[in-house]
Amino acid sequence: MHISEGVLSAPVLVTGGALAAAGIAVGLKKIDYDHVARVGILSATIFVASLVHVPIGPSSVHLIMNGLVGLLLGWAAVPAIFVALLLQAVFFQFGGITVLGVNTVLMALPAVLCYYLFGPLIHKSRKVFLAAGFASGFFAVLLTALLVGLALMFTAESFFEVALLVVGAHLPIMIIEGIITAFCVGFLKKVQPDMLPN
Amino acid sequence: MKQLFLPSSERSGLPSSIGFFTASFAIREVVMPKIFKLSIFVTAMIVLVSGSAWAHSVVVFAWVEGDTVYVEGKFGSGRKVVDSPVEVYDSQGNLLLTGTTDKNGEFSFKARRKSEMKVVLLAGMGHRGEWTIPASDFDTAGSGEVTGAESSGPRQIAASGSVSAEEVVAGTDTPRVSPGYVTGAEMQAAIEAALDKKLKPMMKLLVDEKQSGPSMTEIMGGIGYIFGLVGVVAYMASRRKKSL
Numbered sequence: 001m002h003i004s005e006g007v008l009s010a011p012v013l014v015t016g017g018a019l020a021a022a023g024i025a026v027g028l029k030k031i032d033y034d035h036v037a038r039v040g041i042l043s044a045t046i047f048v049a050s051l052v053h054v055p056i057g058p059s060s061v062h063l064i065m066n067g068l069v070g071l072l073l074g075w076a077a078v079p080a081i082f083v084a085l086l087l088q089a090v091f092f093q094f095g096g097i098t099v100l101g102v103n104t105v106l107m108a109l110p111a112v113l114c115y116y117l118f119g120p121l122i123h124k125s126r127k128v129f130l131a132a133g134f135a136s137g138f139f140a141v142l143l144t145a146l147l148v149g150l151a152l153m154f155t156a157e158s159f160f161e162v163a164l165l166v167v168g169a170h171l172p173i174m175i176i177e178g179i180i181t182a183f184c185v186g187f188l189k190k191v192q193p194d195m196l197p198n
Numbered sequence: 199m200k201q202l203f204l205p206s207s208e209r210s211g212l213p214s215s216i217g218f219f220t221a222s223f224a225i226r227e228v229v230m231p232k233i234f235k236l237s238i239f240v241t242a243m244i245v246l247v248s249g250s251a252w253a254h255s256v257v258v259f260a261w262v263e264g265d266t267v268y269v270e271g272k273f274g275s276g277r278k279v280v281d282s283p284v285e286v287y288d289s290q291g292n293l294l295l296t297g298t299t300d301k302n303g304e305f306s307f308k309a310r311r312k313s314e315m316k317v318v319l320l321a322g323m324g325h326r327g328e329w330t331i332p333a334s335d336f337d338t339a340g341s342g343e344v345t346g347a348e349s350s351g352p353r354q355i356a357a358s359g360s361v362s363a364e365e366v367v368a369g370t371d372t373p374r375v376s377p378g379y380v381t382g383a384e385m386q387a388a389i390e391a392a393l394d395k396k397l398k399p400m401m402k403l404l405v406d407e408k409q410s411g412p413s414m415t416e417i418m419g420g421i422g423y424i425f426g427l428v429g430v431v432a433y434m435a436s437r438r439k440k441s442l
Contacts, residue, residue: 003324004256033435040428044421051417055277083427087420092412093255152324166323 002050002088002103003148005096009155016102016151023078023108030075038195039080042069046084046107050094054172061173067140068181070111071118071133072188072195077111078104102151110143119197122185129189130182137181141174142167256327258319259405262309262335263394269305270405271319271327278303279321289314312336 008016031039049065070077082104088094095103114136121132149163188195256279260269267286271279284305286294294315299305309315314333320326380388 004326006318006328007324007326031431033432033439036428036432036435040424040431043427044424047420047424048417051412083424087423091416091420148324162323169323 002085002095003099003106003151005098007155008099008102008151012151012154013098013102016099016105018101020078020082020101020104020108023075023105023112024082027073027075027078027080031079035073035076039073039076042073042077043080043084045069046081047087050088050092054176061169063173063177063180064107064141064144065137065177065180066107066111066144067114067137067177068184070108070114070140071122071136071181071185071197073111074115074119074197075112077115078108081108081111106144106147106151109147110140113143114140115197122189122196126186129185133182133185134178136185137177137179138174141170141177145170256319256321256325257405258317258327258329259401260315260317260329260331261401262331263398264391265309265312265336266306267309267315267317267331269299269307269317269319269329270402271299271303271305271321272405273321273325279319282322283320285318285320287316287318289316291316309336 046065046069049063052063054061054063066077066081069080073080082100085095085100085103085107086097089096089100117139118132118136122129124132145166146163148166149159152162153159185196256271256273258269258271260267262268269284271282271284273279278301279299280301280303282299282303284297284299286296286307288294288311294311295307297305297307299319312333313336315331316328317331318326318328
């Protein structure tokens, strides 16, 4: 889910950049010594996840993993996603430097939202936390797809058309990420409950 | 599965009951091996990835054959960009023409002006790739041929029509334009046409090569950067902690 360079209009790029900068500032404040390694590992996960290409559906889509990262990191997901996207832009030519802010917001905003929506449900019963994990992975991708439509709306393309296209293309990804996130939450609950949000 | 993970879940239950600062020490001793376990997960993912295809960068490639420009678009995954709009701009950024890629992700057009062009492929959902055709691509393939034809035309007329004043000049030119002989320009055009034909598969090969996606070195490099950053941040945080 990267918007390429030269697609978006300047106001969108500037707004995205400003929002991303604010989010990174908040995120960095929330990272203390004990969380640094966790943020790094999840940043690496995002960096690599975009290389897992899912050949289902009409378009070329890949894993995003912002639901899992948001659920585990909260606000710290913003700098983690930013670093991953920066390195993807430099190494893989995914996205680009000028669209970095917008792409960060596209992925990080749903991540933080999922943290607040589903984070509290993690400590409930098994059924509830598995459902919360699935929902987190599912809705993070869905929201990102809607945000892509919103960002492209300001440059000629109509919101409804683009959003429908992006959501349709990412339907398999939503389900896959829902399952992965639910599995990860279940796994972490057994192995490493400290990693889950309080 | 459950039995396998039981000992670690017992251990990790420990720090949650202790205070915050003691927990941080526990994390260093108890959690680190688990983080190591997680990093194995990440590594496993990379191995999984290295076999799969790549997505999300759009690669456009355009080349010139005679006066026809061929455009080919692919996603980084190798999937062809089908039925997507193509826009061609000149060097000043004026839109020259638009088109759509066919089922093979290809599009071709006749170039009317032999100048620098920018081919932009809009692959949908915010994906976009571009390729610039330098004017030199046309110089060798197209305009050389055209100017050659133009310059030989009037000269031929001059040679057959006028006699007296230009006789000396025309006389030196006649052997080159007379039928049976091949002019330099014609020869050049023929060679270039043949070369274009022969080079086309090579060009295709180059395009495919260009689209092979990120290498293992790049992936590992990126992960290395992230772990390095973690180290830097952890170092800064630990210094702040000491100074407090």
